[in-house]
Amino acid sequence: MDYLKDVKEQYENYPYPFRDPEEEKTRLLATEDGYLDKINHYCYAGRQNFDNFRVLIAGGGTGSAAVFLAEQLRDHRNAEIVYLDISSASMNVARKRAEIRGLSRITWVNNSILNLPELNLGPFDYINCVGVLHHLEDHYKGLRILHGQLQDDGCMGVMVYGRHARTAVYQMQELMRLVNTDETNMQAKVDNTKIILSSLPPSNSFKRCEREWLTEVEEYGDIGLYDLFLHSHDHGFDVLEIYDWVESCGLHLVDFIGPEFESRIGYEPKTFITHPGLLKKISALPRPRQQAIAEILSGRIQRHSFYLSRRPTPQAKPDDLHNVPFFFKTTPQGLSQAIDGNPGKTITLTSPDRISVHLTPSRFTSKFLHHLDGAASIKTIFAAIRRDLDAPHLSDGELLDEFKSLYKIFNDIGWMLLRHDSVGPCPPPAGLQARVSKRYSPENS
Ligand SMILES: C[S@@+](CC[C@H](N)C(=O)[O-])C[C@H]1O[C@@H](n2cnc3c(N)ncnc32)[C@H](O)[C@@H]1O
Structure with missing residues (x-):
C-alpha cells in the first residue's frame, strides 16, 4: 500500500x-515556511532570485502553501509548482x-x-x-524519499507535531479510540467525540487546557475535530527525535522557524531560565539537548516548523557585507529617533509574532537603524555611518561587531532577515492580493 487507508479516507471525507x-477573492493566506524572503535567507544564503525555481508541495491539502508560493512566484521566469496529495x-x-x-503554474x-x-x-x-x-x-521512509527529490542545493520546509505540548490531545485521542472501539462510521465517531467533550470534568487534562485547542474546532468544525481527536495515525515528535530522524535521512536541520515561541528563541533555555549557574551548565550541553530542555520547559511547542537542507549551513550571515538587512513582516517605526531621544535607555519592542525584545542601544545602534531601509547593504550602511560621524578610520570589523549584536536580537525572533545585494526584494503578500482583489471588485464585474 502506498498510503495509509484510514488516512486517505479521513482526508477524502474531511x-x-x-x-x-471564494475567500481567495479578498485575502491571501501566508504559510510560515513559504515566504520567499524567508526561504532565501535560511536556505540560499540570500542569493536566490527564484527564476527557474521548482517547488514540490508534498501533501498539499486544501492548497494554502501551493497558492501562497504560486502567487509569489507568478512573475518569476519559468518558476513551477507541483502539488501532490x-x-x-x-x-x-x-x-x-x-x-x-488565475494561477496557472x-x-x-x-x-x-x-x-x-x-x-x-x-x-x-x-x-x-x-x-x-x-x-x-x-x-x-517518507523523508528519505523527499530527500531524493531535492536538487543538490535544495531545501525543505517541514512541520511535524510537538509531542510534549500535545500531551493532552494525545490523551484525548487515546480516550476516543477506547470509546469508539468497533465503531467504523466516521460521523458516529464525531458525534461520540462531541458527547465526550461536553462530559469532561474539570480534573481532565484536556479540559484544563481546552481553550488552547478548541479554536481549531470552532474554526474548522467537524474537519478540525476529526483531525485533532480522531486521527488514525498522528505521531508527535520531540526535539531529539527530530534531529535523529533528520540526520539519519542525510539532511541538516537549518533552524526552527515557527511563529512566536515556536521560533528559535522558544528553543533556547535562556528564554526561560535566568539562574546564571544553571544556565552556564546547560549552555555547555550540545545544542539539541539544550533545545530539548527548552521544549519541555516551555510546553508551548505544539508544532515543530523547520527548514532542512542538503548542505550544512545554507543561511545568510551578516559577515557577508554585501547582504542587505531588512525587517521581515513589519518595520518598527521611529526606532532610531526613539533611541536618540532617550540615549542609553533600554527599549522594549514587540515583534509581529508577539515576542518582546529588550534593546539596549550601543554606540552605533541608532545609526544602523536609521540607515537600514531594506535596500542598503551592510557595507553601504557602514559607509553612511562613517560619513555621518566623519570617522573615515572606523573599521568594518569594529562596526560589524556591534551590528552583529543588533542583528542577533532581531533575527533570533525572526524579525530581521538578510538578502544578498545581487537579488531584489520579494513583494509583500498584501501587494500580491491587491491585483486578485481588483479582478473581483464591483467595478470590474
Ligand atoms: C493535515 S493535512 C495538511 C495539509 C497541508 N500540508 C497544510 O498544511 O494545510 C495532511 C495532508 O497530507 C496528505 N497525505 C497524507 N499521507 C499522504 C501521502 N502518503 N502522500 C501524499 N499526501 C498525503 C493528506 O491527504 C492531507 O491532505
Missing part, C-alpha cells in the same frame, strides 16, 4: 484544513482556489509521497511538507 475557495477532495479545493486567483498530482521515485516529477529546489510526515506509517 479535507483539512477547511478552506472556502492522496486526497482528491483536498486537491479539488486547492485547485478551485488557484483557479479563482501549478501541476496537480493526485498521488502518494511514497510513489515519488516512480513519478519522475523532480528534482526540486524546494519542498514544502507541512503537517504530513507525522501521518505516514514510516516517516523515515
Whole structure:
C-alpha cells in the first residue's frame, strides 16, 4: 500500500484544513515556511532570485502553501509548482482556489509521497511538507524519499507535531479510540467525540487546557475535530527525535522557524531560565539537548516548523557585507529617533509574532537603524555611518561587531532577515492580493 487507508479516507471525507475557495477573492493566506524572503535567507544564503525555481508541495491539502508560493512566484521566469496529495477532495479545493486567483503554474498530482521515485516529477529546489510526515506509517521512509527529490542545493520546509505540548490531545485521542472501539462510521465517531467533550470534568487534562485547542474546532468544525481527536495515525515528535530522524535521512536541520515561541528563541533555555549557574551548565550541553530542555520547559511547542537542507549551513550571515538587512513582516517605526531621544535607555519592542525584545542601544545602534531601509547593504550602511560621524578610520570589523549584536536580537525572533545585494526584494503578500482583489471588485464585474 502506498498510503495509509484510514488516512486517505479521513482526508477524502474531511479535507483539512477547511478552506472556502471564494475567500481567495479578498485575502491571501501566508504559510510560515513559504515566504520567499524567508526561504532565501535560511536556505540560499540570500542569493536566490527564484527564476527557474521548482517547488514540490508534498501533501498539499486544501492548497494554502501551493497558492501562497504560486502567487509569489507568478512573475518569476519559468518558476513551477507541483502539488501532490492522496486526497482528491483536498486537491479539488486547492485547485478551485488557484483557479479563482488565475494561477496557472501549478501541476496537480493526485498521488502518494511514497510513489515519488516512480513519478519522475523532480528534482526540486524546494519542498514544502507541512503537517504530513507525522501521518505516514514510516516517516523515515517518507523523508528519505523527499530527500531524493531535492536538487543538490535544495531545501525543505517541514512541520511535524510537538509531542510534549500535545500531551493532552494525545490523551484525548487515546480516550476516543477506547470509546469508539468497533465503531467504523466516521460521523458516529464525531458525534461520540462531541458527547465526550461536553462530559469532561474539570480534573481532565484536556479540559484544563481546552481553550488552547478548541479554536481549531470552532474554526474548522467537524474537519478540525476529526483531525485533532480522531486521527488514525498522528505521531508527535520531540526535539531529539527530530534531529535523529533528520540526520539519519542525510539532511541538516537549518533552524526552527515557527511563529512566536515556536521560533528559535522558544528553543533556547535562556528564554526561560535566568539562574546564571544553571544556565552556564546547560549552555555547555550540545545544542539539541539544550533545545530539548527548552521544549519541555516551555510546553508551548505544539508544532515543530523547520527548514532542512542538503548542505550544512545554507543561511545568510551578516559577515557577508554585501547582504542587505531588512525587517521581515513589519518595520518598527521611529526606532532610531526613539533611541536618540532617550540615549542609553533600554527599549522594549514587540515583534509581529508577539515576542518582546529588550534593546539596549550601543554606540552605533541608532545609526544602523536609521540607515537600514531594506535596500542598503551592510557595507553601504557602514559607509553612511562613517560619513555621518566623519570617522573615515572606523573599521568594518569594529562596526560589524556591534551590528552583529543588533542583528542577533532581531533575527533570533525572526524579525530581521538578510538578502544578498545581487537579488531584489520579494513583494509583500498584501501587494500580491491587491491585483486578485481588483479582478473581483464591483467595478470590474
Ligand atoms: C493535515 S493535512 C495538511 C495539509 C497541508 N500540508 C497544510 O498544511 O494545510 C495532511 C495532508 O497530507 C496528505 N497525505 C497524507 N499521507 C499522504 C501521502 N502518503 N502522500 C501524499 N499526501 C498525503 C493528506 O491527504 C492531507 O491532505
